[in-house]
Amino acid sequence: MISKLITEIKKKNAPVVVGLDPQMAFLPKFLLDKAIKEKGETLEAAADAIFEYNKGLMDAVADLIPAVKPQIAMYEMFGVPGVAAYKKTVDYAHDKGLVVIGDIKRGDIGSTSGAYAIGHIGKITVGNTEIAPFDEDIVTVNPYLGSDGVKPFIEICNSCDKGIFVLVKTSNPSSGEFQDKKIGDKTLYEEVADTVSEWGKESMDGDYSNVGAVVGATYPEMGIELRKRMKNTYILVPGYGAQGGKGSDLKGYFNEDGLGAIVNSSRGIIAAYKNEKYASFGEEGYADAARQATVDMIEDISQAIG
Amino acid sequence: MISKLITEIKKKNAPVVVGLDPQMAFLPKFLLDKAIKEKGETLEAAADAIFEYNKGLMDAVADLIPAVKPQIAMYEMFGVPGVAAYKKTVDYAHDKGLVVIGDIKRGDIGSTSGAYAIGHIGKITVGNTEIAPFDEDIVTVNPYLGSDGVKPFIEICNSCDKGIFVLVKTSNPSSGEFQDKKIGDKTLYEEVADTVSEWGKESMDGDYSNVGAVVGATYPEMGIELRKRMKNTYILVPGYGAQGGKGSDLKGYFNEDGLGAIVNSSRGIIAAYKNEKYASFGEEGYADAARQATVDMIEDISQAIG
Numbered sequence: 001m002i003s004k005l006i007t008e009i010k011k012k013n014a015p016v017v018v019g020l021d022p023q024m025a026f027l028p029k030f031l032l033d034k035a036i037k038e039k040g041e042t043l044e045a046a047a048d049a050i051f052e053y054n055k056g057l058m059d060a061v062a063d064l065i066p067a068v069k070p071q072i073a074m075y076e077m078f079g080v081p082g083v084a085a086y087k088k089t090v091d092y093a094h095d096k097g098l099v100v101i102g103d104i105k106r107g108d109i110g111s112t113s114g115a116y117a118i119g120h121i122g123k124i125t126v127g128n129t130e131i132a133p134f135d136e137d138i139v140t141v142n143p144y145l146g147s148d149g150v151k152p153f154i155e156i157c158n159s160c161d162k163g164i165f166v167l168v169k170t171s172n173p174s175s176g177e178f179q180d181k182k183i184g185d186k187t188l189y190e191e192v193a194d195t196v197s198e199w200g201k202e203s204m205d206g207d208y209s210n211v212g213a214v215v216g217a218t219y220p221e222m223g224i225e226l227r228k229r230m231k232n233t234y235i236l237v238p239g240y241g242a243q244g245g246k247g248s249d250l251k252g253y254f255n256e257d258g259l260g261a262i263v264n265s266s267r268g269i270i271a272a273y274k275n276e277k278y279a280s281f282g283e284e285g286y287a288d289a290a291r292q293a294t295v296d297m298i299e300d301i302s303q304a305i306g
Numbered sequence: 307m308i309s310k311l312i313t314e315i316k317k318k319n320a321p322v323v324v325g326l327d328p329q330m331a332f333l334p335k336f337l338l339d340k341a342i343k344e345k346g347e348t349l350e351a352a353a354d355a356i357f358e359y360n361k362g363l364m365d366a367v368a369d370l371i372p373a374v375k376p377q378i379a380m381y382e383m384f385g386v387p388g389v390a391a392y393k394k395t396v397d398y399a400h401d402k403g404l405v406v407i408g409d410i411k412r413g414d415i416g417s418t419s420g421a422y423a424i425g426h427i428g429k430i431t432v433g434n435t436e437i438a439p440f441d442e443d444i445v446t447v448n449p450y451l452g453s454d455g456v457k458p459f460i461e462i463c464n465s466c467d468k469g470i471f472v473l474v475k476t477s478n479p480s481s482g483e484f485q486d487k488k489i490g491d492k493t494l495y496e497e498v499a500d501t502v503s504e505w506g507k508e509s510m511d512g513d514y515s516n517v518g519a520v521v522g523a524t525y526p527e528m529g530i531e532l533r534k535r536m537k538n539t540y541i542l543v544p545g546y547g548a549q550g551g552k553g554s555d556l557k558g559y560f561n562e563d564g565l566g567a568i569v570n571s572s573r574g575i576i577a578a579y580k581n582e583k584y585a586s587f588g589e590e591g592y593a594d595a596a597r598q599a600t601v602d603m604i605e606d607i608s609q610a611i612g
Contacts, residue, residue: 010496023417024430026429032432032433035409041432041435042432042437043432043437043439044433045432045433045499046430046432071414071418071421073412073414073418073419073421073422073423073425076421076425076426076439076440077422077425077430077439078430078439079423079425079437079439079440080386080389080390082395082425082439083386084386087385087386091431103523104414105413105414105448106411107448108378108379109376109413109476109477109478109544109549111329112377112379112479113379115377115379115382115383116379116382116383118383119379119382119383119384119385120382123331124330124349124352124383124384126338126347126349126351126352127347127512129347129348129349131385133349133383133384133386133388134382134385140415141448142448143450143484144449144450144476144484144485145473145476145478145480146480146481146483146484146485147389147480147482147484148479149478167450167451170451171415172415172416172450172454172455174450174453175451175452176452177452177453178449178450178452178494178497178501179450179452180496181489181494181497182489182490183487183488183489183494188446188484188487188489188494189593190368191484191487191594195483195484211502218580238415243415272493284331286491294564
């Protein structure tokens with residue numbers, strides 16, 4: 001799967017992924033009003049509005065980018081109807097030819113991680129029929145439980161040509177609380193990085209592994225170090241834009257050939273219409289604002305790594 | 307919420323929770339056959355069968371135990387219909403007067419953890435209507451991202467009288483890979499335990515905090531140490547039974563008053579009919595087998611802590 005993602009990155013010339021994280025505060029009011037008119041003040045209405053919002057966004061940016069990254073929390077927030085909107089978003093993204101990175105950050109004991117892996121990137125058999133329940137292409141995974149919480153995902157990467165990005169160093173302010181703690185002569189995130197590299201050897205797909213890593217844009221010096229440390233590991237970089245990461249900080253996350261990393265922006269793109277810079281698009285023009293913000297982001301990243 | 311759980315534990319005289327983890331291998335065939343007859347070989351059929359299975363189990367054990375712990379992975383494995391069966395299970399457990407511990411192990415950056423917290427233990431406002439999307443009473447949380455990934459859950463514990471159990475030392479074989487690593491003079495799990503204790507001070511509810519900890523039954527010497535280390539922290543203990551934890555190992559997880567811990571068993575109860583000891587109940591008697599296994603487990607734990 002990582003080779004497919006790389007092909008798409010090269011084709012679009014954009015190591016950029018748009019995070020589809022539809023919080024209530026970003027949702028254009030006219031979409032919610034319309035849905036409430038049809039379905040009342042219900043979770044179903046909110047879910048319909050979210051999906052319409054995502055559709056507009058994907059229609060506007062699909063030709064520019066290789067992938068989208070829906071954050072499942074923003075859908076679980078709306079209960080079962082929200083999760084149904086997540087699944088519709090995954091399917092619509094596939095219709096648009098986009099790679100789908102499900103930002104689910106799951107991780108549990110072996111048999112339970114196995115269930116998550118089947119549900120999100122694998123297949124379940126009901127009677128004699130095989131079904132792919134959520135069918136993302138790549139998902140994010142939490143490493144706190146160790147190898148037997150991650151290996152069931154890697155097995156499915158191999159059997160179904162899928163990928164994972166394992167949390168190494170996250171973008172949030174308190175990520176250092178545990179991740180930066182020193183274990184002997186390395187930090188916990190370095191220990192996790194080395195383990196991710198090892199896991200990755202079991203799922204090579206061209207020059208890179210289907211087992212990638214998450215390293216936040218907000219810690220550029222660690223990005224440089226981790227790029228060197230995990231030679232065959234693709235890096236998913238969240239935290240660009242609204243969280244504070246800048247294009248000029250990100251050169252070190254990439255290899256000299258311009259590959260090795262893909263940068264995510266969520267709020268900065270999907271809520272661009274709320275940003276002064278793109279305010280002239282107005283709420284009704286939220287999708288066009290997102291398109292312009294995507295063009296600007298690709299330009300910013302390209303200049304930085306150029 | 308922890309005081310409500312303790313009240314129920316005392317009332318039933320059972321520091322025991324039944325894990326509702328309906329894997330395909332445990333599901334009685336007659337339930338799946340019936341569902342497939344009605345809905346074909348679909349995720350909807352599997353989800354219907356799972357819910358019927360859970361209903362039978364809860365009808366059989368609800369008077370014996372204070373709480374159930376559905377593991378959401380086992381429902382996500384069946385896609386959107388599976389998640390709908392999870393929600394129906396939560397609601398049915400509430401109808402039966404059971405406390406619901408949603409084993410979701412979520413954890414993300416602040417705003418995203420906030421979305422999970424709202425979705426699972428909080429309320430979302432659509433228009434002017436407040437809705438509790440999943441409405442579990444307590445959920446499990448992964449600490450790898452640090453305070454700002456956990457605090458949004460604690461805020462909702464306080465505003466909505468809910469609880470969380472944070473992963474400290476998990477029950478799986480490779481849990482030590484990162485959790486046992488030495489950070490200065492303590493291990494990572496001890497560092498997390500101390501942080502959980504600190505977080506807990508922000509959400510006291512009687513003698514114990516709404517912020518509890520997960521410590522696996524499979525590491526009894528660590529259970530003893532962590533019981534002393536986290537004085538006001540309730541401990542959720544997975545790994546009893548099928549994973550290898552025995553009642554006689556668990557005394558150290560409890561305080562002298564018999565409180566301080568609640569022990570989970572999943573497979574050992576819900577798939578008891580597949581165990582030689584309870585085989586005479588047969589597949590059709592899966593619920594009665596589960597009831598007998600629950601009675602036996604309560605006896606085993608009571609003797610140990612007695």
